[in-house]
Amino acid sequence: MFARVKQLAQEGVEILDLTAGEPDFSPPKCAEEAGIKAIQNGAGRYTPAAGILALRQAVADQLKREQGLEYTAKQILITNGAKIAITQALLVMVEAGDEVLVPTPCWTSYPEMVKLADGVPVIVPCGPDHLPIVAELEKARTGKTSAIMLNSPNNPTGVVYPESILREIGEWAVATGVRIISDEIYCSLTYGDAKHVSPLALVPELMETSVWIGGMSKAYAMTGWRMGFLAGPYDVVDRIGTVASQLTGSPNAISQLASLAALENAGEEREAMRKSFESRCNLVYEALQAMPLVDCPRPEGAFYAFIGVEKILGKTDPESGRAIHSGDDFVELLLEVDRVACIGGKAFGAPNCFRLSFATSEDILRESLRRIAARLNALK
Ligand SMILES: Cc1ncc(COP(=O)(O)O)c(C=O)c1O
Incomplete structure (x- = not known):
């Protein structure tokens, strides 16, 4: 097409x-200015592979403020876009042959990312309202199921999963030992009465097993700046960081400073x-x-x-x-x-x-x- x-x-x-x-808007002015300043100040060098501490802290602060999720800066990984954050999470969390449930309709990349990690994507059809059905997830679960991809607000359906369903899925995941990769890249883009809630906030036990994914692409119109974020349990983030350090090295230095400015000043x-x-x-x-x-x-x-x-x-x-x-x-x-x-x-x-x-x-x-x-x- x-x-x-x-x-x-x-x-x-x-x-x-x-x-x-991707949004058709320009990035926030303060992000553009911070990017230009970073270039002029010679800040375009390697940073720590996990990202600069100030940005990791700013992401942790925003997660606490907006989603009620408590992470330390060390539990946040900065990546070159959410896409590589998800792939790196799968590389660490999925063993060869593990099955990963993918409620469908789904973003085209999920099944391919699972395959890249030597996992087996298991497509689980959603209901007619495009919401996952826990009974169907349970039916699809086998001894090899290690994780599930969740994405709310959802691409491609535009659906925001209600609290009740997220809670049900979260409790099921804790009870069965299935880990959630919660892709919340569209979390601040909700309309009308819809309210985004993270499953990790609803079922806090998930914070010990599962990961949250976010980034600058959609909410801040910064797709080409390639900034993604991952939050999770310290040991998992540490291992994903090790993979990141070999796979991509440090995230884009200029974009990190631009993103920091946006997180701090571009709310309006x-x-x-x-x-x-x-x-x-x-x-x-x-x-x-x-x-x-x-x-x-x-x-x-x-x-x-x-x-x-x-x-x-x-x-x-x-x-x-x-x-x-x-x-x-x-x-x-x-x-x-x-x-x-x-x-x-x-x-x-x-x-x-x-x-x-x-x-x-x-x-x-x-x-x-x-x-x-x-x-x-x-x-x-
Ligand atoms: C559901 C979903 N997750 C992740 C991404 C990737 O975002 P990024 O630009 O940060 O790699 C996209 C981009 O289309 C998306 O739709």
Whole structure:
């Protein structure tokens, strides 16, 4: 899909692009200024592999303030993006042949990361509301199950797991010895009444076995700055730090100082970006509600709507003659005929859905949704 969108753009075709997995905002001013100052002050040298202490402390402080999670600075690891933090955690926490439960729909990278760590990803389908079901997790658990990937707010579904489910999963994990890798990279991006809670805060025993993942990419619009964070029990963090020191060495020195400035001073800018996302989220949801041929739970977090297309399976587009047998077919039709780009659900383990990112302007969203509605109405 990315290759086709790029090719069309190179041919001069104007595409309304709703595929973005990153905010369309600029990073906070104070982060940019701190980055420039760091370069000018010659701060671009290696730092400790676990990150500079001031940033580790700032992450610990924010975790305590915003999530009620108590970690010391030494229990925090700074990494070059959340992606490598998750992979390094899996490399340490998973032995060859261990099974890792992956509630699905899921972020495309999880199963591949588990395989990189010589583990076996076990796909566990969520319910129709895209929430994990503990009975299904238990059914999938074997003697080889060592961990579970949790991601709330969720990519691709935009769902925020309610406290009751997180508590239930957390208690099940403690009782069964399954460790949680809790990817909370979208934790500050929630909308309406939805509130993010960490399972580690709800079931504190998890702090002894499980890890928390966060970072600067999504909430601070700093994707390319590559800053991720990991928190966990001291011995686990220490071992992950040893892997990090061989795999990536020190995290980006300039980005660490920029991130420190953002964590300390960019609360208002972060909130302004969240509010913009919230307004786009409402716009998208209202438009989708007026489309009876698709189903979409109200997105409550991250910046994605995950849209079910069961009702149009078997229909045909009269203009192009294309038949729809999956979310990917519909996405292809939208791209080729309407010049709107989304991502088909197959990549997320949900072939009858597609993902729409609202990390773009309200004008582009309005026009895209108008075209999507018109295409749905045209299907026979
Ligand atoms: C659920 C989830 N986790 C982690 C990441 C990785 O973030 P980073 O840019 O910090 O590597 C992404 C990025 O798309 C994501 O969607």
